C-alpha cells in the first residue's frame with residue numbers, strides 16, 4: 001500500500017497527525033509540498049514567508065529522510081512541486097498510484113474550497129483525501145455552549161476549553177516508530193515532470209532572499225525548538241513583560257505556529273505543565289490563555305466565515321469610513337510610518353523592516369488606523385496580511401475586528417487608545433521608538449512620545465526639525481476622537 005502526505009501548514013516530521021495516519025495505513029509513504037502558484041504568483045519576488053517555508057522544507061526533507069533510516073535506506077521521500085495545487089496533487093497521487101492522500105485540516109475558506117476541489121478530482125480516480133485535525137487543540141464545533149451553540153465571547157469559551165482539556169488531547173502523534181516498518185522507497189528517477197525530490201533553490205521558484213537570516217529568524221522545526229527553549233527560561237516573566245515592545249517578553253513562535261514547524265499540542269503541554277504551583281505559574285497561565293485565543297479565533301472563522309469581509313456584529317457594517325484622496329494619503333502615511341506619532345511610526349517601521357510586530361503595537365496601530373484616521377479596518381487588515389511573516393487569517397481578522405470594535409468580543413467603540421499615553425505607558429523610556437526611529441534618538445524621553453509638544457529649544461538642541469526630519473502629526477487625537485464617537489454613533493440606533 002502506498003500513501004501520499006500533502007504538507008501545508010504543518011511543516012514538521014514529529015507529532016504530525018496526517019503523517020502519523022499515513023504511516024499506520026501504508027508501507028510506502030511519499031510526501032509532497034506544493035509551492036502553490038495560485039497563491040505565489042501574486043506575491044512580490046521577495047517574501048519572507050516563501051523563504052521561511054523554503055528553508056523549513058530543507059530541514060523537513062532531511063528529517064523525513066532520516067525516518068526509518070536504520071537500514072541505511074531513505075525513509076520518507078519529500079517531493080516538491082511548483083504548480084497549482086488543485087492540479088498537481090491529484091496528478092501526483094495518480095502517478096504514484098497511491099490509495100489515499102493524507103493532509104491536515106486548513107479551515108480558511110479559500111483552503112477549504114481548494115481541498116474540496118482536490119478531493120473531487122481524487123475521488124474520480126478512486127483515491128481518498130483523508131484529513132485530520134492538527135493545527136489547533138479544539139477545532140470547529142468541538143467546544144460549544146451547553147445549548148450546543150458556538151461561543152462568541154472569549155472568557156466562557158476559555159473556561160469550557162480548559163474544562164475539556166485532558167492529557168490525551170495533547171498526546172503527540174508518534175511518527176518514528178511507525179516509520180521503522182516502511183518499505184524501501186523506489187528510485188526517484190521516475191518522477192513526473194515538474195516534480196523535484198526535495199526543495200529546489202529558492203531562485204528557481206522565482207523568489208529572492210530577503211533579510212530573514214539577518215533578522216535571525218530561525219526556520220524549521222529546530223528553529224522552533226530553539227525559540228521554545230529560550231522562552232521557557234523566561235515564561236514566568238511573561239505577564240510582566242509581554243506588553244513592553246522594547247523587552248524580550250513574548251515567545252516569537254507565531255511564525256512557527258503559522259507554518260506548523262511546531263506542534264500546538266507540544267506548546268499547550270509545556271504551558272499547562274507549568275500552570276500548577278511554582279514560580280512560572282502565572283506567566284504560564286497567561287501564555288496558555290493566548291494560545292486559547294488562537295483556537296478561539298479559528299472557531300470563529302469556522303462558524304462565521306463572513307467575517308472575512310464583513311463585521312462580526314452586522315450593525316457595524318453601517319459605520320461610514322473616510323474615503324477619497326485625503327483618506328488615501330493618510331493610509332499611505334500609516335503604512336510608511338509617517339503619521340507623526342512616534343510609537344505608531346516605530347511600530348510600522350518594525351513590521352516593514354522585519355515582518356513582525358509586537359502584540360501591543362498591533363493593537364495600537366490598528367486602533368490608530370480606525371479611530372484616529374477613521375479608515376476602514378479592512379485596509380489595515382490587508383496591509384498586515386501582506387507584511388506579516390506570521391499572517392494568519394483567523395488571528396489577523398480577529399485582532400483587527402477587536403481593535404475596530406466590530407468583532408465578536410471586541411473593545412467597545414468608545415474605548416479609544418490615546419497613542420501618546422500608550423507610548424508613555426508601554427515604551428516609557430522611548431527605547432523601542434529610538435530603535436526604529438533613529439532620527440528621534442537624541443530627543444529627551446520627556447519629548448519622545450509627542451515631539452510636536454516639545455519646547456522648540458529642545459528640538460533645536462538635538463537638530464530635529466518637525467516637517468523636515470520627522471512629520472508633524474497627521475491628525476489631532478482629541479479631534480479625531482470626537483469624530484470617531486460620532487462615526488460609531490450609528491451602532492447605537494435601536
Ligand code: FAD
Nearest residue numbers: 250251252253254290294359362390391392395396399400
Ligand atoms: P506570544 O505572546 O508568545 O503568544 C503565543 C502565541 O499565542 C502566538 O504565537 C499566537 O499563536 C497566539 N496568540 C497570541 N495572541 C493572540 C491573539 N490575540 N489572537 C490569536 N492568537 C494569539 N497573530 C498571528 O499569529 N497572526 C496574525 O496575523 C495576527 N494578526 C494580528 C493583528 C492584530 C490587529 C492584532 C491586535 C493581533 C494579531 N495577532 C496575530 C495576535 C498577536 O499579536 C500575535 O500572535 C503575537 O504578537 C505573536 O507574537 P508571539 O508569537 O511572540 O506571541
